[in-house]
Amino acid sequence: MIRKISFVLFLILSFAVHSKTLLVLGDSLSAGYNMSIExxxxxxxxxxxxxxHNQTIEVINGSVSGDTTGNGLAKLPALIEQHxxxxVLVELGANDGLRGFKPNLVKDNLNEIISLSQSSGAKVFLMQxxxxxxxxKRYTQLFENIYPDLAHSNQVTLVPFFLExxxxxxxxxxxxGLHPKAQAQPWIAEFVAxxxxPHLD
Known part of the structure; x- marks a missing residue:
């Protein structure tokens, strides 16, 4: 009996030691728009x-429908402190682009998000x-270029845009025409995984 209890405790402690935490900082594309969060x-x-992939990871979904890069930046310090x-997987910018925000503003916000995340010791993934x-054409190209430029300058992994x-x-x-249905979520999860x-420790 004691051996069984010891083995269970060992498994629990092993899980606690090896489980890593991923924070998803996104908007409605990651927040479960018009569906249950589950x-x-x-x-x-x-x-x-x-x-x-035989890996254990805990996912904290910090995504909120309607969030811009500015919203994500504002709440990131509290999320890092708490979790x-x-x-950190950053999936932000769609609402900035749809509102016609200046590309330099979007780039600065994302750059600060990356910097704060890296300063906390987190590895960052940036979604295109x-x-x-x-x-x-000019605005869409300037906007699109933000992501590979930041990924290169900050040495972070650029994740392809699943919505494409x-x-x-x-x-x-x-x-x-903007949001995936619940039926698409399992495919998106597999795509992101x-x-x-390859970049998870």
Whole structure:
């Protein structure tokens, strides 16, 4: 009996030691827009990483629908203090772009988010964000370039934009043409897991 209890305690302690924490800092694309939070891809991510990559990770979803890079920057210090994440995945900028914010402002906010995360000791993943082409070729190109430029200058991993794949499936998209349905979330979770896994310790 004592041996069984000791073994269970060993497993619990091993889990606590080896489990890493990922903070997802995003907007409605990660917040489970118009669905239960349990259906959102960040909620599904730990199970995918565990089953397909044999790694244990806890995901803290700090995403809020409507958030801009400025909103993310404002709340990041409290999230870092509360959760001390090992990794931070930044999925922000879509709302900035849709509102026509100046690219330099978006870039500065994202740069500060990356800097704060790295200063805390977290490894950062930056997700590429793209906006519809109706904002004009010059603006959309300037906006798109923000992400690879920051990834290069800060030496962080650039994660491809999952929406580019999802949007090709009309049955996976909500009527607004902007947000993936619940049916798309398992695929997104697997896509993100495959992008992150090579870079997880």
């Amino acid at each position: 259906q959102s891809w960040p909620s599904l991510l730990p199970n995918v990483i565990s089953q397909e 001390t994440p090992d990794y 964000i793209r906006i519809p082409p109706n904002y004009g 794949h999802v949007i090709q499936r009309a049955d996976w998209m909500m009527d607004d 495959n992008q992150l896994q």
